[in-house]
Amino acid sequence: MHFTLDRSAKTPLYKQIAAYIENGISTGNFSPDMPLPSERHLAKELQVNRSTVVAAYDELQSIGIVERKKGSGTHISTDIWGISDKRIPNWGRYVEDGSFLPNLPLVQKIRTETQNNEMINMASGELAADLFPAEQFYSIFKEKPFTEHLGYDHPQGNVRLRETISNHLYAYKGISIDAESILITSGAQQALHLIVQCLLKPGDAVAIEDPSYAYSLLLFKSAGLRPFLLKSSKNGIDPDDIVELHKKHRIRMVFINPDFQNPTGVQMPLSRRERILEISSEYGIPVVEDDPYSITAFDGNVAASLKRMDDNGNVLYISSLSKIVASGLRIGWIVGPKKVIQRLADAKQQIDFGHSIFPQWVANEFIGSPQFDEHIHKIRKQLEVRRKQLSKALIHFLGDQAEFLEPDGGIHLWCKLKDPVDEFQLLDESLKRGVAFVPGSIFGESKGFVRFTYGRSTPTDIWEGISRFSKALQHLRGK
Secondary structure (H helix, E strand, O other): OOOOOOOOOOOOHHHHHHHHHHHHHHHOOOOOOOOOOOHHHHHHHHOOOHHHHHHHHHHHHHOOOEEEEOOOEEEEOOOOOOOOOOOOOOHHHHHHHOOOOOOOHHHHHHHHHOOOOOOEEOOOOOOOHHHOOHHHHHHHHHHOOOOOOOOOOOOOOOHHHHHHHHHHHHHHHOOOOOHHHEEEEOHHHHHHHHHHHHHOOOOOEEEEEEOOHHHHOOHHHHOOOEEEEEEEEOOEEOOHHHHHHHHHHOEEEEEEOOOOOOOOOOOOOHHHHHHHHHHHHHHOOOEEEEOOOHHHOOOOOOOOOHHHHOOOOOEEEEEEOOOOOOHHHOOEEEEOOHHHHHHHHHHHHHHHOOOOHHHHHHHHHHHOOHHHHHHHHHHHHHHHHHHHHHHHHHHHHHHHHEEEOOOOOOOEEEEEEOOOOOHHHHHHHHHHOOEEOEEHHHHOOOOOEEEEEOOOOOHHHHHHHHHHHHHHHHHHHHO
16 A cells, blocks of 8 residues: 555544545545455554544545445445436535635634623623614614615725725824725725735745734634744833844734734833834834724823824724724725735725625714714723723632733733633633633633623623633632
8 A cells, every 4th residue: 555644744644544545536546346445454554543544434434435334344335426427525625625724613612602692792802782883873874865876886995985084094093194095894804814815925924913813813824924923011012023033034014903902902102113113114024003992092092003103104004993883884994005005905806896885885974973973982981881890890709810901992801810720621611601701822822811802791791701700710720
């Protein structure tokens, strides 16, 4: 047998065996008139457990390639080609072989479990339903009929919305930019995907914060990039770490979230922002600034973004309405040099022929109205109330078992457990008790952390959620 298992590969051994046999059948190396190698023979030949070979044959049997008969061994299926000479695709293998990677199993589990309406959801990074501007939207629909053209819109997004966002960025964040330098996207997530797919190539090195939301995204790995970590502290990353990484790996792009960072909630000082821009200009490294939270600053003082201070066009700025208005509206945007925006717009047009006009119309009407400013004041106040409630609950139920920094904006709180337990067992136990959070390892290499989202739950649910969490924690420590 001229076949060797690759024991260093991520593909399980039984799948390698199944693929070898399937290929042998399709190429005629295995005769349909003779039984296939026995489980015992294959196991001895390949030096694996017999159960591994059994699993391989089970997979082939499940897709109709082989038949297994007690006493006579395993044979190529007599109906492998079907009555019309057609084979059933091995969809399982197609699903696994795609270049676009699936979410981590733990992330999938959290999303599945949080669909339960009885679950107190302190995991999902969004606003609670009572913080959505539902009444304001209703008044827009009632007072102003929708009369927009329902065909394809401009590849960069509706021009009126881009002009409104341009005014919004100047009024709230001091960013002076024209509509031609803006691309409307389906939230910030699509913006990140477009940047990665269009501006980088397989093998490129990128720098991301640790911990960070970017760490949880498999889009870098799907694109064949090499992500390197920038350790973060209470003041964010040390900019000079970018220089060290660049010298070793030739960093092509840096991804950072300077304001109320996800998951830590920290805000980067002005001096570090200025240093990042200096490094970007010195080495010609583009910076992607993800800014979903700065406008939520509880005191109303929005810090100077990197884009606001960017005199050279080195920063690609991403923001959205997902964390400040409604996640389901799916309105985000990228600000950058016009040639970059045109490139990204071309890619977006290939993917979805441009953004839907209806949510763009709603967003334009709302952002451009006095109701938007009223809404922002409301969520700043309400988020501060919820953050205070979460802090009180953690102190009350966990005491000196945990430590955390209180963010001054955003929707997340990063909590360190002083005597860590297995965070995956803790999640399982918490889910059983009806509360969800995100284990810290999803966001980086540090152990013993959890992220609680206070923007998604009411104050009452926050108190009850931490009560349930503490009981799950004590249960595991008791064991």
